[in-house]
Amino acid sequence: MELKKLAMKLLSLMAKALKMKDEEMRDVFEEGMQSMRMNYYPPCPQPDLAIGLSPHSDGTGLTILLQGNEMEGLQIKKDGMWIPVTPLPGAFVVNIGDMLEIVTNGTYRSIEHRATVNSEKREALHRHISQRESSMETSVRPPAFSLLKLHHCSEERVLQTSSECIIPANSAGSHIWMP
DSSP: OHHHHHHHHHHHHHHHHTTOOHHHHHHHHTTSOEEEEEEEEOOOSOGGGOOOEEEEOOSSSEEEEEETTOOOOEEEEETTEEEEOOOOTTOEEEEEOHHHHHHTTTSSOOOOEEEOOOSSOEEEEEEEEOOOTTOOOOSSSSOSEEEEEGGGSOGGGOEEETTEEEEEOOTTOOOOOOO
């Protein structure tokens, strides 16, 4: 419950910064699906020769991460370079996900990240905050993305969310939904 409160407070502050109504951001995320995952990365005898998790962005709205045993392993991509996120005792890392990028029409950008391996074990606790179904439109700007059923989308332009995909809107900024 406390992580949900933290997530909703962060989303409320983001809405304020975007000059959105707080209720709009709450409507999108408050009743959305949430999940928690614990990752255990065993010690790797030769970490320089191994690959951790592939680079990716989270499909959710927010990810709140606690780097459990304070071992380095999370990296974010900035200006084409991989930057390690140094764990701080008792601190959370908050990643912006694809859905929040969409809700804010790109004002807040989803972060590409990856996990590396270490010679010592590493633990991480993730709390993912997702949007409520059919709650993607807000008053920030006309939608910059369109929803289509997955079979209508080309693979190179798709951000998959279950059986739907989201693609940049047409030049008129219209919101397309095909059931």
